[in-house]
Each structure stands twice: as structure tokens, then as C-alpha cells.
Amino acid sequence: xxxxxxxxxxxxxxxxxxxxxxxxxxxxxxxxxxxxxxxxxxxxxxxxxxxxxxxxxxxxxxxxxxxxxxxxxxxxxxxxxxxxxxxxxxxxxxxxxxxxxxxxxxxxxxx
Amino acid sequence: xxxxxxxxxxxxxxxxxxxxxxxxxxxxxxxxxxxxxxxxxxxxxxxxxxxxxxxxxxxxxxxxxxxxxxxxxxxxxxxxxxxxxxxxxxxxxxxxxxxxxxxxxxxxxxxxxx
Numbered sequence: 001x002x003x004x005x006x007x008x009x010x011x012x013x014x015x016x017x018x019x020x021x022x023x024x025x026x027x028x029x030x031x032x033x034x035x036x037x038x039x040x041x042x043x044x045x046x047x048x049x050x051x052x053x054x055x056x057x058x059x060x061x062x063x064x065x066x067x068x069x070x071x072x073x074x075x076x077x078x079x080x081x082x083x084x085x086x087x088x089x090x091x092x093x094x095x096x097x098x099x100x101x102x103x104x105x106x107x108x109x110x111x
Numbered sequence: 112x113x114x115x116x117x118x119x120x121x122x123x124x125x126x127x128x129x130x131x132x133x134x135x136x137x138x139x140x141x142x143x144x145x146x147x148x149x150x151x152x153x154x155x156x157x158x159x160x161x162x163x164x165x166x167x168x169x170x171x172x173x174x175x176x177x178x179x180x181x182x183x184x185x186x187x188x189x190x191x192x193x194x195x196x197x198x199x200x201x202x203x204x205x206x207x208x209x210x211x212x213x214x215x216x217x218x219x220x221x222x223x224x225x
Contacts (some may be wrong), residue, residue: 008151031211042115042201042216043154088153096163097142097205097212098169103153 002026002093004102011108018076018105019040019104022089027070033099034063036076037086046087076107084109114138115217117202123223130189132220134202141207143185144214148199160185161207181210185199192224 001023012018024032030051035043049056049063051071056063062075072089089102118133134143142161146154155171158177165185166177174196178186185204189196199221203214 004153006153020161033213040218042203042218044212044216045213048211048213092212097207098156098159099212099214100156101146101152101154 002100006102006105009106013110018079020074020087022072026093031066033090035088081109117217117220121221124192128192130192132187134185136204140204142205144203145187146201153158194224
């Protein structure tokens, strides 16, 4: 099955940019996703990128996909304290709309 | 808005007890999933279901079973709870069509087995 790896922790100052990185093994994923989990809540889809795209921008969020290196990143511009959460990257594979999630990166925003 | 609800936010059970975790979704989604979330391990898929009465094992099905008698409800059963099943359990649902396979999550059940 697919493996999805992320660093566990990232700390940034409010107003700075955050970059969360992810590597994956299955190159057949159609979509790659970023989910956000706020404290005490379930995951919520933040954004996604189709596998034939290199970049997607959505307001403060920029997703970069390097298919050759199987590397996905999420950049959050002007990071706010409300962005403090755990961020999961994920890829679809295995049929039945199964999605494999990464280990999650906890983003801490320092005021 | 899609709503996925889970029967309990917190649950404390004793070793050996049979435990039922219930999940209900209100958007007529075909697919439903049970995950457990542990620090440093991310989300791991326990079981999923793509239709009523259909189920498939995920990556870590040992010690668990599931039931889906109605489309909107997916139950996770711990036949004999053990301390290593202490975890956060998340339920999710998704459509079988429409392009992206966005999953909608419930708030989670934090289960402690003592």
C-alpha cells in the first residue's frame, strides 16, 4: 500500500509563511489532498490538487506537487494563530475511494 | 452541510468488554470508513464499507469488526477491548462519484481502555 510521510512538528511566527512538506510512494494517485484538524475536531478538507497539475493557489494556500520526486507541499502565507492545527496530506489509491493519510504535521503559530 | 456524528466523544471501558462505536451520516454517502488516530502514526484505516452490508478490511482490522445494516449508519465493534485499543477513533463518509474523493469526518471518539 501507499506510504505517506510528513514531519511531525512545525513552529512559525504569526505573519510568516509556513511550509508543510509531504512525500508519498504511490504515483498512481489521482488526487492529493491536504486536510486540517483543529483541536478536538475531526479532519476537514482544506484543498486538493489533481495529479497532472504542478501548482494550485487558493487564497493564502499554495500547493506544489513534484511528481518526479513524489513530493507535495502546502504553503500558508501570512500565517495566523487560527492556522494552528494538525495538517495531514493524503493520496487516493487502492480503489473504493480509499485515501491514505500521512502522519500529520502539528503547526504551532507563535503570536 | 454534510454531517457525520459519532455516538460518544469520550468513552472509558474495561479490558475484555465489548465496545460499540456508532457513526451516522446524513448525506446519503455510499462509502463509510473507520480510522484510529495515534500520535506520530497519523490515521490508520481499520475497516471501510462501500455499500449496505458490504465491508472491506483496512490496514489494521485485527481486534475489530464492523456492521452496516443501513446506508447511513456504520458501527465499529471491539469484541474484547484491550489496553492497546486506547485511541481516538474517527468515522468518515464519502460519495462514490463526483471526482474528488473528499471524506467528511465526525468529531471523533476518544476511547480509553483500562
